Amino acid sequence: MDRRLLESAWPADEPPPGFAERVVAQATAKRPSRRWPAVALLVAAAAGLVVWFSFRPSASGSHLAKERVEVAIGSRAVAVLESGAKIGWRGSRVEQSDGDVFYRVEPGGAFVVNTPAGDVSVLGTCFRVRVGSAKGTQEMKRKDVAVAAGSAALAALAVVTVYEGRVQLSHAGERVTLGAGESGKVGAGGTKKLSADEATDTEASLTAPNEGGALAAANENLSKDISDLNKRLASIEKEKSRLQEQLAGAEQELAKRTDGGAARGRHDFDLDSQDWAELAKEGTVKYRHPCFRANGWKPSPEQMQELGLAPDDIEPIESAYKRSYERLWKTLRPLCAKAVGNAEVADLLGPETCTHVVVDAVRKKDSAGAAEAMRQVGEVRAGLRPAPAPGKEQHPVFDAFYALTGELGAFEADLAQTFGPEEAKRLAYAKGMCAGHSTFGGPGPRGK
Numbered sequence: 001m002d003r004r005l006l007e008s009a010w011p012a013d014e015p016p017p018g019f020a021e022r023v024v025a026q027a028t029a030k031r032p033s034r035r036w037p038a039v040a041l042l043v044a045a046a047a048g049l050v051v052w053f054s055f056r057p058s059a060s061g062s063h064l065a066k067e068r069v070e071v072a073i074g075s076r077a078v079a080v081l082e083s084g085a086k087i088g089w090r091g092s093r094v095e096q097s098d099g100d101v102f103y104r105v106e107p108g109g110a111f112v113v114n115t116p117a118g119d120v121s122v123l124g125t126c127f128r129v130r131v132g133s134a135k136g137t138q139e140m141k142r143k144d145v146a147v148a149a150g151s152a153a154l155a156a157l158a159v160v161t162v163y164e165g166r167v168q169l170s171h172a173g174e175r176v177t178l179g180a181g182e183s184g185k186v187g188a189g190g191t192k193k194l195s196a197d198e199a200t201d202t203e204a205s206l207t208a209p210n211e212g213g214a215l216a217a218a219n220e221n222l223s224k225d226i227s228d229l230n231k232r233l234a235s236i237e238k239e240k241s242r243l244q245e246q247l248a249g250a251e252q253e254l255a256k257r258t259d260g261g262a263a264r265g266r267h268d269f270d271l272d273s274q275d276w277a278e279l280a281k282e283g284t285v286k287y288r289h290p291c292f293r294a295n296g297w298k299p300s301p302e303q304m305q306e307l308g309l310a311p312d313d314i315e316p317i318e319s320a321y322k323r324s325y326e327r328l329w330k331t332l333r334p335l336c337a338k339a340v341g342n343a344e345v346a347d348l349l350g351p352e353t354c355t356h357v358v359v360d361a362v363r364k365k366d367s368a369g370a371a372e373a374m375r376q377v378g379e380v381r382a383g384l385r386p387a388p389a390p391g392k393e394q395h396p397v398f399d400a401f402y403a404l405t406g407e408l409g410a411f412e413a414d415l416a417q418t419f420g421p422e423e424a425k426r427l428a429y430a431k432g433m434c435a436g437h438s439t440f441g442g443p444g445p446r447g448k
Contacts, residue, residue: 269437294325
């Protein structure tokens with residue numbers, strides 16, 4: 001461009017001596033081959049202007065955590081690093097050389113975490129990777145001791161725990177896929193899916209850059225992420241309940257307009273033995289439960305008026321919700337702790353999420369057993385099979401669903417002590433009360 005035209009358009013002071021030469025020298029200097037897709041540089045040397053435009057952050061970087069810290073990795077992943085953890089990343093590939101890191105990855109293509117022990121590949125999930133050196137494990141004694149002196153990398157071990165989605169562990173051609181609620185390890189001894197006890201023992205065998213309390217700190221870091229997941233799940237459940245109520249109303253209206261007979265006079269989740277017998281054929285489990293509130297649910301004055309109750313009725317309702325929570329959590333908490341391998345994580349998840357975690361985790365490990373347990377729940381509720389003896393150990397899916405399908409009856413009986421049977425029945429299914437609905441599709445008839 002003609003310099004005189006440029007100066008007439010944008011009058012400017014004369015640049016300092018040698019400025020243009022320095023800019024040109026810098027612009028033409030040989031640089032390492034590197035792409036900067038998000039950054040453009042505009043240089044107007046004659047006018048003395050240098051302007052940078054940045055449209056998105058660099059897709060590469062590294063971080064050594066001196067304390068617990070959250071780091072954004074590109075536009076679709078967040079990593080929470082414990083003290084001493086070290087990562088570097090370029091695009092959707094992360095190098096984790098050491099330490100304890102929790103990842104949350106949004107769907108959108110391949111995402112790989114490379115460790116000295118092996119690789120972790122995901123497509124959109126929440127998971128945790130802990131990298132260290134095995135100390136005193138049987139695996140080290142059998143396989144690694146002979147070669148560890150020549151290569152410290154062979155002693156590297158990574159333990160992976162999945163909280164949502166699926167990941168794949170790989171090392172030397174071996175691959176293992178993990179789902180939500182599952183743990184695995186990858187290292188010189190290969191890749192392996194771990195039971196809850198094995199995962200705990202293996203993590204305990206790792207050295208860490210920050211000794212003492214690393215596991216507890218990692219669990220604390222999960223609080224925010226799990227809280228977000230619980231909020232998402234609560235929103236989904238609320239929408240699900242609204243749609244189920246609309247569906248029930250539409251079905252009743254349809255029954256009125258056809259020759260199919262009178263509309264159902266009971267609430268759609270007020271199931272009798274005949275309803276359960278039909279559900280048992282397919283193994284479908286359906287239930288309504290009081291809202292999960294550790295301190296009880298307290299209706300507002302407007303809700304009390306809508307329910308036709310007096311102010312003195314608030315306390316017994318709040319107490320009934322609290323006792324309902326305690327009954328269900330007494331059953332669900334140990335099942336969830338076993339499924340995720342940690343009681344503290346189970347406490348963070350809460351009853352709503354834990355129900356899905358337990359069912360999904362057990363279905364992956366024992367699909368046939370979980371299917372049969374769902375059929376048996378329906379058969380017991382239908383009176384086709386005797387109820388299990390108190391204290392007798394059952395399949396975890398049976399224990400979870402048996403408690404959930406029976407809780408509204410227990411809640412109703414609790415209310416009946418104050419309000420009487422008929423009023424307690426009305427309140428248990430009243431629209432103004434805080435409750436949730438769930439339906440788990442069944443595996444189908446036996447033999448299919």
